[in-house]
Amino acid sequence: MNPIRLPASPGATAVLIVGAGPTGLATALLMDRFGIPFMVVERNAGLTDHPRARGTWVRTMELFRQWGIERAVKARGLPDDANGFAFVESITGHEYGRVPREIDFGQTPAWKCTVSQDVVEDELYRVVRQSRLGRVCFDTEFLRYEETADGVVAFTRDTRTGEETKRPALYLVAADGAGSGLRRQMDIAMTGPASLAIMNNDYWQGDLSHVPSVRQVGVFRILPGDPGVSQASVLNTNGADRWLTVTKVGDGSDVTPPQRSDAEVVRLARAHSGVPNLDVKIINRSVWRVSKQVAARYSRGRVFLVGDAAHRFPPTGGYGMNTGIQDAHNLAWKLALVLRGQAGEALLDTYDTERRPIGQANADFSHGNTVRFMKLEEAFRSRNLQAINFWIKDVVHHSHSIGLGLGFSYDDGAIVPDGTAPRGLTLGRYDPSDRPGGRFPHLWLDLARQRSTLDLFDRDFVIVHGPRSADWKAAARDVCERLDVPIRTHELESVDARDGLDMGLYGAVLVRPDGHVAWRMPWVPEEPAASLASAMEHTLRRQGAATLRRAA
Template identity: 60%
Template sequence: MGKRMTEANTTSVLIVGGGPVGLAMALLLDRFGIDCAVVEKSATTTDHPKSRGCWVRTMEIFRQWGIEDAIRARGLQDKSDMFVFVESVAGREIGRTRPEPNLGQTPAWKSLVAQDAVEEEIYRVVKASRHARVLFSTEFQSFTQTEDGIEATTRAASGETTTWRARYLIAADGAGSATRRSAGIDMVGPANMATICNEYWRGDLSRFPLAREAAGYRVIPQDPHTVASTILNTNGRDRWLTLLPVGGATDERPRPWSDAEIIQIIRAQTGVPDLEVTLLNRSVWRMTRQVAASFRRGRIFLVGDAAHRFPPTGGFGLNSGVQDAHNLAWKLAYVLKGLASERLLDSYDLERRPVAESNADFSTGNMRRFPLTEDAIRSGTPDRIRFWINDMDKHLHSIGQALGFSYEQGAVIADGTVRTGHDTRVYTPSDRPGGRFPHLWLDLARQQSTLDWFDRDFAVVAGPLGQEWLEAGRSVARSLKQPLGLHMLPTADPADGFQMGLRGAALVRPDGHVAWRMPWLPSDPAKELGNALQALLR
């Protein structure tokens, strides 16, 4: 029997799923002062490491939230972003990739950190928030769209059913999203590329220096009949994630392996016949490459794995999801506060779906590189081995993929310039509309970045001689009753990505992406700026 509707069951945004993306959405909405509720069927945050890295843009966002250091402290040591190809962890090393060079283009370098740690640190903030609440052990059951919102039902572990009323519904309930299916949104792309068994286990490998040095180990035994497998590093000491292929479209084993058999496989992988192994967690999952046909249907929005499912090769699943939330939250907040029309919400799908497609292609390419490298190693040909292990650098040297994406359509006013070629390994900073505004340190202590200017409000950033743009910004903020940050660059060196010149300006969105740019001073800067802002928000 449904629970009677009360004020307590009314919220602006109802979020289905309390994984890293659902929690990130709640944290962001709280920062904007928007009330929201997260319903999560599990009793706690995840106890499985799942994803294995937070890349540069995600760490920049964590830095803004004040959790970068806490998350980094729970990750692997610096320069561990390598794959090592071995016959076993204790055995012969065949070769290794190189750490990605940090060229100083970001205030927050990437971190090899497991998802369970990330979820715990985000939840720590959300738990203490004023406007967000998280309901664990609560299953989302159904919803209907009304003219002005959503009506939904949830069921607690006690069996009590609750009715909710919300303005918007966020589906953050993972790859098998029932919310997405109920909304009638299809996934596009292959659903079954491989079936993998994940085995999370504890075993002390700290005696091997290799255990601290790399993010992952590709184990290619001498026996050509023994399948290659992967061990992923979660803490550099005693917790590991073994990935074992068990089939194509389905699990092709005659029967699931017993615990004793899994332990024997792990001992063979590590090359330690008497290793004491404790099995912690097991899951069998399908590798897919799918992107939703649309990220929105009415008042329902898809984020994270509910919107896109990639092969894990490249680590873009969690990262893409956090950035989905970062893109959508400010738009929801602006609409709910009456600062923008509903039309702004259309830009979410236009902006994020092409990024998801790009990340899906990048991840799939990385997946295809593994068997080619394995074939080279088994061939025993030194030049062939050298070529493919060198090519494996492209798997984790991905700052161009992580930072270099640009929104070509959506809440962006194009200025006629043409986007340059996309290089997944190389990030070229630019203040061109659509891209993330370039990072520049503002103090000698390297504590304050230009990225710190963008959080809850639009911001006007003027060149070093662009004082008139700041005056125009004050005028526009007053006339449109729109809060605007006002900032002036200390320098506008094109080498740092600034094409606005000494007297130009850019209008930057709360998520740090450039919305509009004028690299000169017009006769009426307030008119130009006001027109741009109104075009974006009305």
């Protein structure tokens, strides 16, 4: 493994990350796991104290399990049975209907968690701040960057002293949010509507722990009978006394949204709760615009967009933060291999190829959920109970989305397509598959159900093969020696197509460090080492690598 050659300047690092939100911190955590020096710059004095996004879905929780923070995140979220919707006149009032929680069918070792963004940031930061390879610099505003022949130079300013600093790096990651100044400097346009609506977030404290439903419901959709009370979504953040009320206050075309007084926020909190004399304390408030936008490209030169800097979704569906963390997971291993000289720089181009279509698909899904709520509001205004019941039942497609969360697949990029047809997605059902581009299926590897196949995929490529396949251990050793890229092997005791393993008893798949299948070989090839080498060269975008031939 080649050492990473940093720029010969004081304070140089391999990867400079702008923004210490969940995506930026996830990128930093992954750089540490791959042994890559990094620095995070964040203009704020610390982490957010506002819930913002809420909900970490299955694939994200699988990553948190791998990173050692799953239990800590779950301990600070709602119970597993409190993630559904309830449609009510008020939290303590009449209930029109409820969408039950999504059922865990055992296709993952880690189930989703209804938890707020501030908790996620806190737990990610607990890991990142212990790193010996990098650090997070708060009160540090990113100003601009210049690209050089072998890297970038970022210019930052200390918000306390005004002092400016030059920070050399090999690569730059823009995790600076929806209003990304770095994206604007990259001259990358966003496609799609920038402002669909203007929303208020009112985060308040009020003890409703005596209400049984607050231990069962993740979101109360308030459909009040009083025309003087606005419709809203009240998000349950801790199952007791902290609530986030999300209300539409203006159309997307409004330049300046109407401002509510604190007294009005308290009045609405009491009306939405159905407790007229509830003791309400406002914690904080924010105003934001609903957008449905995806960047025209996810990178330029040595700079990469991740998270909200790359895509802005309506909040309906909860895919914004989750998509961003998975952006980081896709980019990290590619940066690590390129920095070590184990892959060609063209591998980094596959970040855009793979993640931008996923960003667009998740944007479309989120916007579809917004339209569904608009239809529900129309039905309620008409007081048509049949229409209300129809749209409440249809919300199941909003909250039951494991098919989208686990079943997404890369059709092009750092994979070797095998010519088989894509299976498509069903939102509420996940169909596991070992087809190139998809997440390798989860199977328990021990009777205690502690070790999953997903635990095999972290920092290295892995050949997973059946019990009657070729000698992939020997092939992997041969390819490792010649390409200087670690490849581990794992033999499955049984291979069943019902688990999504179409490689069969004689076949094998090559799985990338991010758990996605790069290559599938459902039979024993004539020259296993040569076949594996060819797949690795294609995946890593290596040019001029020697073709392996089996010894005579």
